[in-house]
Amino acid sequence: MPKTEYRVYVIELSKRVFSENRKFREANPQFNGVLECLYVGMTSKSPKERFIQHKKGTLSKKGYNLSSSIVRKYGAYLRPSLYNHIDPMPTRAQALKMEKILALELRRKKYAVWFN
Numbered sequence: 001m002p003k004t005e006y007r008v009y010v011i012e013l014s015k016r017v018f019s020e021n022r023k024f025r026e027a028n029p030q031f032n033g034v035l036e037c038l039y040v041g042m043t044s045k046s047p048k049e050r051f052i053q054h055k056k057g058t059l060s061k062k063g064y065n066l067s068s069s070i071v072r073k074y075g076a077y078l079r080p081s082l083y084n085h086i087d088p089m090p091t092r093a094q095a096l097k098m099e100k101i102l103a104l105e106l107r108r109k110k111y112a113v114w115f116n
Contacts, residue, residue, distance in 0.1 A: 005088035006095030008102055009047035011054070013037040013074040013114070024070065024114055031112035038079065039071050040103040040115040042095035047078055070114050082106065 017024050017037050024037070031037075043050040054071035083102065089095045103115035 003090070004044050005090065006042055006044050006092055007047060007088050008040065008042045008083050008086055008095060008099050009050060010079040010082040010102070010106075011039040011041070011051060011071055012076045012079050013039055013070065014076055017070060017074040017114075018112055021070065021074075024112065027114065028107065028112035030107060030110055032110055035109070035111045036079075037074070037112040038082070038106060038114070039068060039075065040083075040099055040106065040113055041068070041071075042092075042099040044092070047080070047083070051075065051078055068114075068116075 013036070015033075015037050018028070018031065018033075019025075025031075028037075041050065045053070051071075054067040054075055057067050057072050086098060086102065089098060099115055103113045106113045
């Protein structure tokens with residue numbers, strides 16, 4: 001049985017998210033409107049599969065929503081140049097930590113970023 005690996009990924013969002021979503025705007029006071037709005041996540045699937053889940057609004061077998069409403073509404077496309085340098089990780093905990101590290105790094109670079 002193949003071993004599960006976890007990856008972080010980045011999705012570019014429409015800049016409308018900044019003007020239309022108060023929580024997104026409040027989470028990104030550093031944003032000056034020059035760079036893009038982004039979503040950073042982690043997954044045990046391929047980033048492409050995960051993006052498709054977000055856009056479809058996929059539900060789990062127990063009925064839990066597996067997608068981010070921000071990505072479903074504002075997600076445009078994957079930004080592999082912002083995450084391809086990060087190797088897959090063997091545990092979910094490591095991927096969650098890396099998701100936060102990457103998101104905060106991108107915020108420091110003046111992107112507007114949403115992550116869990």
